[in-house]
Amino acid sequence: MSTMKNTINKISSINKSIFSFGSNADSYSTGAYIYNQGSVNTPFFHSAKIKQIHNSISDEGIKRSHLNKKFIKYYTDFKEQFEKHIESFSEIEFEFAQEEMTKSLNFLLTFDPDKMSLELTFDCCIYYTFLKGNYTVYISHFLDLEEYDYEEITFAVFNNDDKLPSFAGDFESFKIAFSNLMVYKPELEFHY
Amino acid sequence: MNLYPTEILPCSKFKRISCDLSPYYLIRYTSEKENLVNADTGKLKVETICSPREHIEDLSTSLLGSYTYKHIQIELTTLGKESYAKYCSPDFEVDPVPIFETHFTLDSERGFWKVLIGKIENQIADFSMGNNFELFRAQCKILHTPMRWNYWHFSVRWFLIEKGMYLYEIHDERERKRFKKKLANEARALIAQYARVEKCNYPILPTDKYLL
Structure with missing residues (x-):
């Protein structure tokens, strides 16, 4: 599962670069996450870079979901065949x-x-x-x-x-x- | 076809086939007619290539020609195997001819795959071994290996180039097993890549290539 973990870690690291847990007392947000301006040099709502990162997050998410679906398909095949050929794999x-x-x-x-x-x-x-x-x-x-x-x-x-x-x-x-x-x-x- | 097809038996007029066979096909039966190909990839399934009892690294086939699609139905009985599933010289006189239900039956559920000899013969399995940078090469050979039940029987075998011998000639069991694993994958790959399950027109070997 290391590849899956790597994908998850990669997504986490992208998330961390945009958002961070912390006090929101000085922010304009009321949510638990606040925008970490220090990690990005350009203004929040007008940044091409932010859009790019957001796209990459959603691309990664889609890719991960796609991989999961494929994995499950092959895993099911594997399990069925293992049971079918149990004598060879005794x-x-x-x-x-x-x-x-x-x-x-x-x-x-x-x-x-x-x-x-x-x-x-x-x-x-x-x-x-x-x-x-x-x-x-x-x-x-x-x-x-x-x-x-x-x-x-x-x-x-x-x-x-x-x-x-x-x-x-x-x-x-x-x-x-x-x-x-x-x-x-x-x-x-x-x-x- | 309850009488045994004598045209596929060895006889005193036959010699060993040693000419260029690249335009000819090898054929092998499959245990089923349907679902021979993997739906996801369009390639032959592993279980189609050969049954669990067979040795993929020394694969039994027949030359398509006098041996035709109808002959793939022939299945030797236990008694039939004892008497006829033996290698022999090409001019071996078979007597008695196999008898239906005593020595053979017909299995109409069988399918087949066929492969152009020119696609697989002399192909070299050229391995780089990841762990120790050892190199190893083996060449696919198509050998005429007549059997008492089938003169047109051919074997797909592997010649180890550096060792100068066939895989089955290696006496050290561990060493043979190591080579065998790799060559099993190679043999499966060649058949999966080049074999087809559809009938097609095929050339027939001229008589002077097998008559004495």
Whole structure:
């Protein structure tokens, strides 16, 4: 849930820059919140900057709500499939699988895929098909790691129908590789 | 089709197929006819690509041609598997021919996917490994692997370039398992990306490519 927390923290920090709790004795407001003029250099009611910040607050709010709805959809899929394939996942605790799924799903949703699906496979992995622009990425997030396993997650990528290099590594390396992929420019050399 | 289709059996006149197969298709059955594709992405579902019992990293398929859409219905019985689900030489003489309900039944509920060989053969899975910057490459190979029930049986296997061997040739179980996980994702991705579930016209292999 770290991404959600980050989004919430980001929104909180924007809020703090405009409003602050405090005495309203010297203000023209009667509410609990007062305008913190010190944080903004321009007049309150005529500031383009304030409008911009307000827009960004509402954009963030919409984005968060959008992410939540998507998260719930995939979470429901995940739960149904876990119950359906309970035999394949007999050695894996639901809570552990859920925690791992939350980690990868939250990360992938922040890239706002055009289309995405989540499936559980018989070999104990969460399998995502992620489509954005020209890219199709097939991601396996393994749940049955053993002590000698270094690769927690792997992906194969296609740019239209052309195959690009694949990746395997732990979750932190995956985040870097996937983020690099999403900002990849075809005219540049391809590196994860 | 209660008589076994003998045109798909190996026989003494056949040789191993080793020509360029890139314009031809591989076909594989699915356990259902409907809902083979994920509605959200339009790509094949994982469970469509192969059933839980199969090994995705060494996938059984058939060459579409003499083996046609109707043959995907053939399902070997337990006794049939004991006798016919075995690799053999291409010129193996099958005797007796499989008998309906004893050695095989027909499952009309099966669907299929097919994939152009040229799309997947020799594709290289070129991995960068995030943790230790190790590089690893494997190449997708399409091998003619005739079976007693089906001369047109082909296997999709993975050749580990640096090791100079196929995945199944690795004896160390831990090492094989590590490679297998990565290649399972690669194999699924190739099939999901390039396979189709619609019927289409397809070329038929010329007889000189498989007759002795």
